[in-house]
Amino acid sequence: MLRKTLSLALLVITLASCNDKGSSKITEQDMKAVEAEKALMGKFPKIELDKAEHDFGTIKEGEVVETVFKIKNIGDSDLIIADAKGSCGCTVPEPPKEPIAPGQSAPIKVSFDSNGKTGQQNKTVTLTTNTETGNETFNIKANVTPKDGKAVYVTQ
Template sequence: MKKQLICALAVSFALCVSSCKKEEVTIKVDPNGKVISGTGLPLPPGSRPDREIPKDGKYPKITFERLEHDFGTINQGDVVSTTFKFTNSGEADLVIQEAHGSCGCTVPEFPKEPIHPGASAEIKVSFNSAGKHGKQSKTVTLSTNTKSGQDVVTITSNVEEKK
C-alpha cells in the first residue's frame, strides 16, 4: 500500500512539473504574410489561424451605421429583409470572406469585391419567419480581414400566427 501511494505521488509530481514547462513560441509565415503554422502562442478569442497578418500593420475597419434591426411584429410565414450599411474606416482594403446566419432562416448577401478605405457598401439580410413564433433574435457573423476577424449584426422580430 505504501509503495502504491509513493508511486502515485511521484507520478503526480512528475505531471505537475512537466505541465509547468514553458513552451517555445514559433510562427511560420509565408511570403504574403499569411500564418502557415505556429506553436505555443495562444490565439485571441474569435481569431482564426488562417488570418493574414498585414506586413505594414495596416488593417481595414468596418464601421456600421447600426448593428441591430428590429422588424417589429410580423406574421408567421413573412419573409422580411433589411440592409446594414457600413464604411471601411481603416487603412487597407476590407474583404468579407464569409457571412453566416445563426440559422437557415437568416440569409445574408454581402459584397464579394474588396471595399477600399473610405468606401461604403451594404449587407442585405433576409429573415424567413415560416415555422417561427414569438420573439426572435438572429445574428449574422461576418468573417473579415479586420483586426478582430469577425463582426456581428443582429435582427429581431416578434412573429405572430396568421389569423
C-alpha cells in the same frame, strides 16, 4: 525586422513581374504577400456599421422580410468579407463580393424567413473578414405572430 520583411516582399513582387516577360500583372499570390505585410505593419481594415441591430417589429408567421446594413471601411487597407452566415437558416445575409476600399461603403442585404418561427426572434449575422479581430457581428429581431392568430406568450 519589419522593414526587412517589407523589403523582401517588394523584392519578390518585383522579381515575379520581371520574370513574366514584360507583363506587369500582379498575381493573387503577390496580393496575399502584400496583405500579409500590411497586417504586420498594423494596417488593417476596420468596419463601421450604420446600425448594430435592425428590428422588423411585429410580422406574421410566413413573411419574408429584408433590411440593408451599410458597412463602411474606416481602416487602412481593403476590407474583404470572406464569409457571411446567419445564426440559423432562416437568416440569409448577402455581402458584397468585391473588396471595400478604405473610406468606401457597401450594402449587406439580410433577409429573414419567419416560416415556422413564432414569438420574439433574435438572430445574429457573423461576417468573417480580414479585420484585426477576424469577424464582426450584427443582429436582427422580430416579433412573429402565428398564422392562426393565437397569441404567443414568452415566459422567462
